[in-house]
Amino acid sequence: MLGQDLARSLSGFHSFTGCDQIPAFAGKGKLKPLRVLKSNPAIQKAFASLGSSEMISNDIITELDKFTCEIYGIKRNTNADKQPTQIKRANCLCSVWNHSYSFESQMFSPVGNGWVLHSDENGERFSLHWFDGDTEPTNLDDILEMQHPEETSNEEDYENEQEVDNDSEEEEAINEMAEED
Template identity: 25%
Template sequence: MQDEVSGETQGSSTSNAMINIAKSKQRTLTLPPSDIIESYGIWYIMVTIEVQELRCDHEEADTRLLLHTKHAASYEDTDTVIIRSPDTDVIILTISIIHCLQANLYQHITGRNGRILHVNRIADGLGEKAAQALVGIHVFSGCDTVSAFRGKSKKKLVKIMLSEESHIATFHQLGMEWEITDQLLQRIERFVCQVYDQNQGNNINDARYSCFRLGMNDNSLPPNKDSLVQHTKRANCQASVHRRCLLQTVDAPNPHGHGWLCSDTTLTIQWMTLPPAPDSVMKLIKCKCQKSSCETSRCSCKSASLLCTELCECVSCGNKAEAEDDKIAATSSDESDTE
């Protein structure tokens, strides 16, 4: 941190210079002249102080920034803190934790459409519980680590949440604990049904079937319950990390089992635990590939890890049983030649 030097510190007439640093409390440091920096006629000194309150296990800059904000607001003579960041996560976090800070908090959003937000005023307009629920609905509707609902904007999900106290309570609870309860899942199911305009439904599988009967495009259907559970686990895990932004120790668990799969050093999303369809249905898949020889993921059979059958209308297919046998035979022949 950089502080203006007060007192007479011209030149190096003495081996040590006594420098007063303007802070909440006056401190006098004895430093060698070589550590004093002069810029435009003003003497400065760069002082590094280890602050135990800022030691933490945070992995994200977003949450670490809020811990620093809490520390800055803790000084008795600090009544205003300004954060400079264009990040949406930071905006949501500042609104959700403002009730824990005894200071006016502003966020300077940088960039082309830069502006300054008075965070206290926004949080007061929402109410404390709704402000805290923003963390839950933000990650649930899609953030850096959690997928979004295709065709459903964040604005729509927030609007539905604010329309009912029960929805606010649901997302206020999301992320409070590392594990989700069956009761919370039931309430989230009901919320997602409303997102897809199935306002009378409480079962997401029924809502998905209803949308299918209405002719909704496959890519726009609601998720099934298995996929929704995994999505909720990921959202809950991320919300739990965000809600602990003011703590020095987050102590986050291994993401495996929280909507993620860990193997060695690889972390992948667990989209579902059930097969995409029963085997009897999968065998009815057929393709009509004309140019790709059924060797790319654009082939519906190939993408489902199935071989093409007599039902398919493909041309020059390279994904039939005979083609696979030919590939195996060719590979064995090459290995024999090598030996």
């Protein structure tokens, strides 16, 4: 068995790390993020809470920020005071997934939750709101504090980061976790 907290966190994890409706993190796939998720109960609880409320608590944002920094080998995020749109998109999508079994679906409005509504001659359509804030660190110190992959990752982690993400790898990792429990 996966365990209750890990099982509950998978929909939030899947939406946050990339799915059909939400872009994935560049070059990260699912395997290394899944290992990080498995090893951290606080992050599991943060992912499990996605979709339960349109307002995302600062504690959840902090945990998902730590998760993102860990998968990229960064010590800290300098833009932690801004709620990333990736979290908003994942939260909005999880609101649909978490209530998909019920006729009383609860879906948060996509507008303001990672998407914007555009109107043109063809009608209305949603498109991604990519990010808020700066696209790069504002200080040289922030860049220098990043860990280099060769210092923090062993060879296996580096190879896993280079792999192309696909469903069979994700299924294999989940099966491995189930066998361990």
